Amino acid sequence: MKRIFPALCALLLLTACGPELPPEDSERPQIVAAVFPAYDFARSAAGELADVTLLLPPGAESHSYEPTPADILRVQRCDLFIYLGGESDAWVDTILSAIEPRGDVLRMMDCVDLLEEETVEGMQGGHDHDHEEDHDHLGEVLSMDEHVWTAPRNAAAVTRIIGQRLALLDPENGEAYAAGAEAYALELEELDRDFTAFFDTLPDRTIVFGDRFPLLYFAEAYDLDYYAAFPGCGAQTEPSAATVAFLTKKVREEGLPAVWYIEFSNHLVADGIAEAAGVETAQFHTCHNVSRADLEAGATYLSLMRANLEVLREHM
Missing domain, CATH: 3.40.50.1980 (Nitrogenase molybdenum iron protein domain)
Incomplete structure (x- = not known):
């Protein structure tokens, strides 16, 4: 986490014309997703109407990810930033407290009912998170599990909420966002029925x-x-x-x-x-x-x- 602060300082040296960054005056909504599920749900809702960027590099482990100065600029400049809100992207809190995002922010863990993380019989290790903590009657610190997207029904719920947020950002295309989100959500609900x-x-x-x-x-x-x-x-x-x-x-x-x-x-x-x-x-x-x-x-x-x-x- 300490390495994020040098990255924030390096923002001062990064110009707006970096080759990897979209232009600040882009007419298309700019959506940045911290993790792949958010990226996939957003691009399904947006279709060709918005630019959707995945922040986590392909193949990278989110728990050890360190955002680059360019990544931090993307978060600051985008119209909608979607992140998980758990231990694996705790770096987001540092960024959001240090910059002034110009757009909307959506936390996926706020979109569904949460479950307490479990340590089942035989499992090694316990609860070492510092987010969404609660205490049970024995005094054990429990964390709310962050992996909300792994249930297709939750994925459908998050997709619909992303569609709603996009419609608020770009009302002229609101019906298209809603339709894109609903079409994907229905496919996810069909997947849920097939698993069942x-x-x-x-x-x-x-x-x-x-x-x-x-x-x-x-x-x-x-x-x-x-x-x-x-x-x-x-x-x-x-x-x-x-x-x-x-x-x-x-x-x-x-x-x-x-x-x-x-x-x-x-x-x-x-x-x-x-x-x-x-x-x-x-x-x-x-x-x-x-x-x-x-x-x-x-x-x-x-x-x-x-x-x-x-x-x-x-x-x-």
């Missing part, structure tokens, strides 16, 4: 992740029982022997066909558990970010989640 129909065919909805588990909203939406090595924003990379043994035992006891890992993971933990249990591994793409190849190929939240559904059909 699939999980309804399963007598057992248990899933084991040899990785972080940023899928609490997904698990809640489809009534899944889950076990994982680390919580969704856990910083740990090396699980204890007890955690590995517990998860391996769960895979065997439940007769699970696969151990799961998330995108951009080295999946060494999942590989080790799967090898010990004699099963396969499979990837679930959380859609937090995408590779450059996926971005250039036109990947969307919808396409990635439909691919997840197919992988689930093969490995559950």
Whole structure:
């Protein structure tokens, strides 16, 4: 976080004619999204009527991202800035307190009902966030889980709100924004029904992740029982022997066909558990970010989640 302050100072040396920045007098609304889900929802609502920029570089890990001076200028100059509002983009608070954004700001965590982050049996690590904190009756600090987009119904709700904000920014094209947002939201709700129909065919909805588990909203939406090595924003990379043994035992006891890992993971933990249990591994793409190849190929939240559904059909 300390490295953000030099970046803010460097803004004083950055001119308005930098090659990567849009002109300040652009007639098209300028939308900046901190993470891929916000980028995808915004471009679906905006269509060709606005310019939508993804701040997080393809393939980057949001928890360790440091905004450049050009990124900070984008946030300051854009007409709508969309960010998550959790631990992974806590740097946004520093920027917004240091600059005067000229446009509107939308926090995705304000768009849906939030869930408290969980530490389930066998999971290593706990709650280390300093955002959206609360305390339970035992005094444990609990954080509100930030991964709201992982449930397609939440994705639909966020998309509709983005459409509403765009309509307020550009009333002349308000109906087009509303129509674009609604069309994508309906596709997301159809995706939700397809996930529901699939999980309804399963007598057992248990899933084991040899990785972080940023899928609490997904698990809640489809009534899944889950076990994982680390919580969704856990910083740990090396699980204890007890955690590995517990998860391996769960895979065997439940007769699970696969151990799961998330995108951009080295999946060494999942590989080790799967090898010990004699099963396969499979990837679930959380859609937090995408590779450059996926971005250039036109990947969307919808396409990635439909691919997840197919992988689930093969490995559950």
